[in-house]
Amino acid sequence: MTRIAAGIIAALLTVAAQADAPKFKIERGEACVAPTGEMRRDHMNLLLHQRDRTLRQGFRETRFSLKNCVDCHASRATGSVLGKEGFCSSCHEYAAVSIDCFECHSPQRQARTAARP
Amino acid sequence: MNPERRQLLGWGAAAAAALAPGFRLIELAQARSPQEAASVLQRWGLLIDITKCVDCDVCVTACHEENGVTGQGRPATDAQWIRKVNLRDKRTGYAQTLPLMCQHCEHPPCVDVCPTGASFKRDDGIVLVDKHTCIGCRYCVLACPYGARSFVHEAVSGQKADVPRGKGTVESCTLCVHRVDRAETPACVEACNRDGGKAMAFGDLNDASAEIHRRLRSEPSSQVRADLALNTGVRYQGL
Numbered sequence: 001m002t003r004i005a006a007g008i009i010a011a012l013l014t015v016a017a018q019a020d021a022p023k024f025k026i027e028r029g030e031a032c033v034a035p036t037g038e039m040r041r042d043h044m045n046l047l048l049h050q051r052d053r054t055l056r057q058g059f060r061e062t063r064f065s066l067k068n069c070v071d072c073h074a075s076r077a078t079g080s081v082l083g084k085e086g087f088c089s090s091c092h093e094y095a096a097v098s099i100d101c102f103e104c105h106s107p108q109r110q111a112r113t114a115a116r117p
Numbered sequence: 118m119n120p121e122r123r124q125l126l127g128w129g130a131a132a133a134a135a136l137a138p139g140f141r142l143i144e145l146a147q148a149r150s151p152q153e154a155a156s157v158l159q160r161w162g163l164l165i166d167i168t169k170c171v172d173c174d175v176c177v178t179a180c181h182e183e184n185g186v187t188g189q190g191r192p193a194t195d196a197q198w199i200r201k202v203n204l205r206d207k208r209t210g211y212a213q214t215l216p217l218m219c220q221h222c223e224h225p226p227c228v229d230v231c232p233t234g235a236s237f238k239r240d241d242g243i244v245l246v247d248k249h250t251c252i253g254c255r256y257c258v259l260a261c262p263y264g265a266r267s268f269v270h271e272a273v274s275g276q277k278a279d280v281p282r283g284k285g286t287v288e289s290c291t292l293c294v295h296r297v298d299r300a301e302t303p304a305c306v307e308a309c310n311r312d313g314g315k316a317m318a319f320g321d322l323n324d325a326s327a328e329i330h331r332r333l334r335s336e337p338s339s340q341v342r343a344d345l346a347l348n349t350g351v352r353y354q355g356l
Contacts, residue, residue, distance in 0.1 A: 055247055058155030058239055060298050067278050104248060104283030106276045 022090035028072045033063050043069075047101075066105055074109035082107045149298065160223075160242035161292055162322040162350035163306065164329050164338065167215045169316035174201050176216045176317065179308030183293060185277035196267035196282075198290045199305060213355070216305065216317070219244055219265040219290035220341065221350035227257035227266065236287075242322075242350050243294050248286040257287055262342050265289045292350075322350065 032039050034046075050064040062068045073087035074080055081088040082102060092099055149155070180186070180199045188195035199218035205211070225244045227236045235251035238244050246257075246266075258266045266289045273282045279295035282288060293303035301307075302319045309317040320329030332338075338352040 051249060055245065055249075056237065056239070058149070058241065058294075058298060059153070060149075060151035062151065070278070104273070104276065104281035104286075106278045106281070108278070110278045 020094070022094040024085055024087045024090045025075070026072075026087070027074065027076050032072075033068070066101065067110070070105075070107060071109055074107070079109050080107045149300075151298075155239050155241040155243075155298075157240045158323060160322045160350060161297060162221065162242070162320065162329065162352065163292075163303075164318045164320075164332055164352050164354065165216060166316045166318075166354040167213055168355035169314040170213075170215055171314035171316075172214055173313050175308045175311075175313040176305035177201060179304040180218075180290070180293075183277070183296075183304035184280045184291070185275065185282065187273075187275070189271055194268075194270045196269055196288060198267070198288070215353065215356070217263060217265070217341070218305075218351070219261075219292070220263050220347070221290075221292060223348035223350070225347065226260040226262065226345075230256040230260040232256065239294070243292045243297070244289075245291055245294065246287050246289065248281065248283060248288070251286040253285040253287065255287060261289075262345055262347075 034042075039046075046064040047066060047069075050061070051066070053059040053061075054065065069088075070081050075083065075086060078086070080086055083089060086107075088099070088102075088107070091097075177199050184198060186196050186198055199216055202215055202217045204213045204215070221242055221244050223238075223242065225236070225238055227244065228238055231237075232254060233250045233252055235247045235249075236244070236257045237247060253268065255266075255268050258268060266287050268287050269282060269284050272284045276282050280291075293301075293305075296303060306317040306319040309315060318329050318332070320327040322330060322333070324330055333352060336354065338354050339356050340347075340349045340352060341356070
């Protein structure tokens with residue numbers, strides 16, 4: 001009897017968790033710049049490392065650049081990674097993480113110019 | 118020098134020249150690849166010929182457009198990356214106008230006073246603010262003898278992707294570092310040569326084959342406040 005009750009509770013919790021889980025659409029591309037698990041765990045470290053390389057040393061690799069993130073993950077509807085179902089904000093709000101990237105950086109996807117490779 | 122030694126040196130030079138195809142002991146100046154860091158071999162600078170600087174502000178407009186520097190209509194506190202300065206000799210009435218921005222000093226006072234290391238000079242001579250570590254103390258604003266730095270007093274929106282800007286940090290001319298890294302010239306120089314008096318030139322002060330290097334070598338030029346011995350990267354002619 002206890003086992004059945006525990007099972008029911010566990011099932012309910014799973015359903016509840018799925019209902020609350022952040023919703024977002026991955027807008028573009030077959031795969032991210034690194035495996036999903038690695039990106040989920042480490043994206044903040046990758047970005048932190050990349051920002052210093054770019055700003056201080058002048059490397060301009062795009063792989064882990066914030067601009068590259070935004071270009072793929074910005075919503076097709078709003079053109080932004082922020083907002084209710086925004087790729088960045090939906091998870092950060094769910095996890096109660098307050099980031100300040102977008103107080104300075106643009107959350108909008110940039111229109112690609114023909115001159116850029 | 119005896120003949121044998123001279124011959125040996127000659128062979129050495131020939132061997133060095135034929136070291137490997139495409140290999141040089143001194144690299145030619147060229148656009149960096151994105152995987153390459155800024156190099157101390159280069160030093161970016163500007164040469165501004167004031168005799169050609171006319172009464173317009175296309176450099177200011179182009180800079181603020183390129184970098185997304187928008188004001189709130191409050192001139193006392195709005196950020197200003199470049200401005201036109203008008204000079205007039207009180208005795209003779211002779212008037213000149215010139216654009217003034219960060220002079221990208223070799224020995225920048227703003228870097229000396231920064232308590233967090235946010236104000237720094239990149240290896241290729243471009244002086245920048247790392248806004249991730251800037252605490253907005255504004256020591257650099259006071260230290261800069263050119264008044265080139267601005268503090269962002271109000272929340273910013275609609276930034277350009279290449280030029281992050283935010284409230285509570287200090288900013289100034291970046292020499293359009295995002296354009297320089299793609300082998301383009303700064304927005305002010307491009308605009309001046311297109312719509313203005315063709316007074317501004319941009320280039321590598323260390324590159325002996327560059328036009329700016331040739332002109333600095335063969336024509337008179339000056340630094341603003343040369344007495345401070347900051348060795349500015351921005352030079353003026355006709356001042």
